[in-house]
Amino acid sequence: MRIGEFFVGLGNDFAALSPWGAMAWGLLFFTSIYVVFCGGNWLLTQSILPALGLGKRIDPRPLRDGQLRDELRLSAVSLLVFGVGAVLPWAFLRWGWASLAQDPGALQIAVEVVVLLVWNDIHFYANHRLLHTKALRRFHQQHHRSLVTTPFATYSFHPLEAALLGNVILLPMLLHDFSFAALLSLPVCSLLLNNLGHSNYDYAPGVGPNHWLAASRRHHLHHACYHGNYGFLFNFMDGWFGTRLPDDASRAQLEEFRARAAAR
Numbered sequence: 052m053r054i055g056e057f058f059v060g061l062g063n064d065f066a067a068l069s070p071w072g073a074m075a076w077g078l079l080f081f082t083s084i085y086v087v088f089c090g091g092n093w094l095l096t097q098s099i100l101p102a103l104g105l106g107k108r109i110d111p112r113p114l115r116d117g118q119l120r121d122e123l124r125l126s127a128v129s130l131l132v133f134g135v136g137a138v139l140p141w142a143f144l145r146w147g148w149a150s151l152a153q154d155p156g157a158l159q160i161a162v163e164v165v166v167l168l169v170w171n172d173i174h175f176y177a178n179h180r181l182l183h184t185k186a187l188r189r190f191h192q193q194h195h196r197s198l199v200t201t202p203f204a205t206y207s208f209h210p211l212e213a214a215l216l217g218n219v220i221l222l223p224m225l226l227h228d229f230s231f232a233a234l235l236s237l238p239v240c241s242l243l244l245n246n247l248g249h250s251n252y253d254y255a256p257g258v259g260p261n262h263w264l265a266a267s268r269r270h271h272l273h274h275a276c277y278h279g280n281y282g283f284l285f286n287f288m289d290g291w292f293g294t295r296l297p298d299d300a301s302r303a304q305l306e307e308f309r310a311r312a313a314a315r
């Protein structure tokens with residue numbers, strides 16, 4: 052069976068589920084990718100890459116007491132929001148508001164994946180800016196409690212933030228009959244790349260600040276400085292709206308920490 056046919060079948064099976072089945076499917080799907088990607092990236096950045104001498108930690112400050120426990124607790128709630136939220140794309144399919152492509156070629160799937168990734172950055176930027184407004188900032192402070200980020204902070208949100216970010220797939224589904232493979236690729240790529248951003252690890256110190264692998268440096272600056280660098284994987288939205296932080300924006304904080312640590 053071709054891989055494309057496999058995903059067409061998977062999408063049709065998903066649409067045929069009961070609403071409870073769709074929620075359970077969503078919960079299992081999001082929990083699986085969270086455990087695999089966040090756990091894998093934690094191992095990679097805590098043990099494997101440092102042992103191999105590849106890349107380096109970005110922010111040397113220690114984690115807050117109980118930080119990992121809080122990130123896992125909030126992530127569990129986000130997984131519940133995302134899982135239950137899977138009933139919305141399911142309902143769109145059942146109500147006929149959206150359909151799945153039944154014979155997508157490799158090129159169609161590839162173009163859809165790229166379009167959804169770019170849309171994800173636009174959607175993330177808009178919602179992230181909203182979450183930094185006076186009215187909504189209190190719903191974003193849970194995420195920013197991770198001053199020094201970890202891969203487990205990737206889904207560490209207030210439930211409202213999880214609902215805002217989790218609806219990214221709905222508008223595109225209304226506008227175009229996507230392949231199920233491309234629709235599934237969005238949360239997978241989004242988590243993978245968001246994980247990169249929260250890893251507090253510079254995977255490729257040799258690349259420039261605009262490189263996609265420098266996303267972890269850029270998002271570290273967002274958590275360290277709070278204002279600026281609101282984008283996701285790419286930084287074109289920050290460029291257009293003039294919200295890019297200088298590459299050394301956290302230098303004073305980190306130097307102060309290192310000086311205090313050396314004086315101890």
Ligand SMILES: [Zn+2]
Pocket residue numbers: 179183191195273277
């Ligand atoms: Zn923020």
Ligand SMILES: [Zn+2]
Pocket residue numbers: 194249270274
């Ligand atoms: Zn973040």
